[in-house]
Amino acid sequence: MPVKYPRVAVLLAAYNGMRWIEEQVSSILNQSSVDVTVYISVDPSTDGTEGWCASLVVERSNVVLLPTAGHFGGAARNFFRLIRDVDFEGYDFIAFSDQDDIWHSDKLARATQALLTSEYDAYSSNVTAFWPDGKTHLLDKAQPQVTWDFLFEAAGPGCTYVLSKRLADPLKDSMLCNWQALQDVGLHDWYCYAFARSHHYKWFIDPVPSMHYRQHDSNQVGANTGLTPLIARYKTIHNGQWFSQVQLIASLVGQNRDPFVGAWLELGRSQLLKLSLSAWKCRRRFRDKVFFFFICCAIAVMGNRAK
Structure with missing residues (x-):
């Protein structure tokens, strides 16, 4: 058989x-x-x-x-x-x-x-x-x-x-x-x-x-290694694209009604500062937790272009 x-x-x-x-x-x-x-x-x-x-x-x-x-x-x-x-x-x-x-x-x-x-x-x-x-x-x-x-x-x-x-x-x-x-x-x-x-x-x-x-020049999304991808990621976050995707995905999968998500989803300055304190449960890798904390704080101080 x-x-x-x-x-x-x-x-x-x-x-x-x-x-x-x-x-x-x-x-x-x-x-x-x-x-x-x-x-x-x-x-x-x-x-x-x-x-x-x-x-x-x-x-x-x-x-x-x-x-x-x-x-x-x-x-x-x-x-x-x-x-x-x-x-x-x-x-x-x-x-x-x-x-x-x-x-x-x-x-x-x-x-x-x-x-x-x-x-x-x-x-x-x-x-x-x-x-x-x-x-x-x-x-x-x-x-x-x-x-x-x-x-x-x-x-x-x-x-x-x-x-x-x-x-x-x-x-x-x-x-x-x-x-x-x-x-x-x-x-x-x-x-x-x-x-x-x-x-x-x-x-x-x-x-x-x-x-x-x-890895090649035509990659839409490639390996996130070195300084250049980190700078590119920062630009995407700073111009509001990344946080806009967070908002959209949260809504599409029905998480926008969760109390934790609702507390920061509008991405106001105080909300981003509050979100920064939850970095440890928002990213998996330690380096990314640290980056997440600082980027939330930075966007809160400089203003959120996603709004």
Whole structure:
């Protein structure tokens, strides 16, 4: 009798990815101990990505290219489209994939085994960032989860996410109910983590890296290492974009009515100072807790451009 492996629908968002997508898809199709189907949604591209994907569909019965759906303008909307349009019936797990990484051959086997043998509903992991010059760096996202981290950060790179169908179905339902507002969410992985945690689903962040996370000039969101990303993050916070996303996500996942969240959600000066005192339960990593404390204080003093 043949072994029955977990069935995984891999949702892959692509855009001008011809330099990398073949290597990435190959690493997905060569996953061990799982039954994989890859669903690809291509943001209209100019480098032949759509044609390559169409040819692959002819060769591989477990690859599906979704019909063109116009210009998304970013990965988040493309992933939201994938979650909306892919039928999850018959699958045990749903995984997200970027177009430019390289998965370890046991990535999905390790994730599905963790979910099948535990009380967790979702999985993510550390990754090994790598650059064209051969440099590598472990991105450690596996610090202990805290009470409110999900309103302020993701669980790590979305390309490591694997969701149980028990979580994926209500996530999709909620997205459909809030579809228009959802289009303003800039990071799909942050939103999915926030939905899961706010609805009491349990999330496992694996300290073992599951993939090589490619770094290049076209990354929409890359590895947060060194001084330059820290400066960029500060600018995003100072100009109000980050706090606006916090407000939006809190509302979409129904946390805006919580007394703790309501106490600071309008982001007035006194509210930000109060929020700064809760830094320890708003970010996972110690360095980020310290940064969160000081940034809340700084924005309170200088004024909040999100208002």
